Amino acid sequence: MRLADERIRPQSFEELKTLLEMGVLNPYEFVYSIEYKEWIQPAFENSFQSLGPFTSTDEEFAKPNFHPPIFFPSKEITIDESEWKEINERIENQELMIAQLQANSSEMEAENYESQIEQLESIVVELREELSQSRDENDELLIKVKSLEMYQEDTGFQNIEVNQLKEENESLKLQLDQFKRKNETAVDENKKLAEKIKELGTRTKEHVTKISKYQKVYQKEKKQNHLLKKNVQKLNKGLEVLKSKEKESQIALKDLEKFKQIQQRKEEEELIRLIGDSYEVSNEPMWYIEMDDEVKGPFKFEDMKAFKKWDKVGFDTNVKKKGDKSFTPYKDNYELTTDVVEKEITKDGVKSKRYFIKRDNFRAPFYEVGTLEIDGHEFKGHCTSISVGGCFFEIPKLDLSQMKLGAQAVLKLKAGTLSEEIIAPVLIKNISDSRPKGLGMQFQGLANRERAVILKFVDHFLNTNKAA
Secondary structure (H helix, E strand, C coil): CCCCCECCCCHHHHHHHHHHHHHCCCCCHHHHHHHCEECHHHHHHHHHHHCCCCCCCCCCCCCCCCCCCCCCCCHHHHHHHCHHHHHHHHHHCCCHHHHHHHHHHHHHHHHHHHHHHHHHHHHHHHHHHHHHHHHHHHHHHHHHHHHHHHHHHHHHCCCHHHHHHHHHHHHHHHHHHHHHHHHHHHHHHHHCCCCCCCCHHHHHHHHHHHHHHHHHHHHHHHHHHHHHEEEEEEEEHHHHHHHHHHHHHHHHHHHHHHHHHHHHHHHHHHHHHHHEEEEEECCCCEEEEEEEEEEEEECCHHHHHHHCCCCCCCCCEEEECCCCCCEEHHHHHHHHHCEEEEEEEECEEEEEEEEEEEEEHEEEEEEEEEEECCCCCEEEEEEECCCCCEEEEECCCCCCCCCCCCCEEEEEEEEEEEEECEEEEEEEEEEEEECCCEEEEEEEECCHHHHHHHHHHHHHHHHHCCCC
């Protein structure tokens, strides 16, 4: 499965089941099955249906496109005190910010606007009082003017005093106009202030809505932080269980590695011993088959053995190896019919097979004139193959009255191809009446000298024909 720090490690069925029950692993997450060699989702596997039913999730999980290596987690997933402190400080800051916003909207801003309204209203009242006082003074002056005019007409006051009163009246009119303008300005400001108060009410509602949203986000984040802490604690508990199992697995892996090393040393020793006692048969594609007037190949040695095992070829099927002059029956090719030791080796992670034949039983190609003596009768022929176990003796014409299965004879081969002459008792084991005509014979009580001479020839042949 993929862990929280994106590393990957193998899990047993019980471990995976435990992680699903604990809620650490989502059943729709992909985990890699070594058994199936593919990524699977536990929610859709019969093996985990007993833990269901699983709740569907909107979260999408991408299927990985690689085969993971196997290794184990090396560290615990933790959130230290400084991280928790940072989360708590962030929550406290959000709470303070909300409190400040609430205080600003409900107290400070409203109080400032109310104070401005009161100030403007007091200014309006003062202006109205001044206007009223000015009107009263103006009325008094008008009364005085009229009384003076009337008095002037009646008593004959001078025009100079009347003119002065008129000038004072004009001055008061100007002052009255100024008060009127100030009053109009105050009224306009009052209207603007009323609009601001109305706008403030709208903004206050929006502000309250924002505060509500902040509170919801804060509560959601607080829950998520609490859930995160619980999940981390669960994951750490799961990791503790996995760590204990990891230690057991590491011990088992060490024991397995030691066992592999011991087995590898044994295999190497066995291979060295096998190579010393035997010769290796090449598994390169170098064999040809003559069948239905058609030559097929080249095939490997293991292919030729498999063809015979599954009856694709028979003992009489003509075959030859690269370098041979002509085709011969399958049964007459010693490498294909003798016992072969099969050894499987692994090198650089790649498995391959190697094939070995005991040197003592190897029948090397050989061509030498020889004499076969049976019950006092001598027969000339050619020895065409030889090993320490026996030979094949070709004879132009068979005398079946003398040459019988199980008959004993004496074979004589002169020195030439062999380093010394050989005279050895033999037993007729096979009679071939078709080409090549001859006798397959087994040596009986071969002396050490003759045995050493034949082995010397066989070793020389093997050393000069590595392709065999």
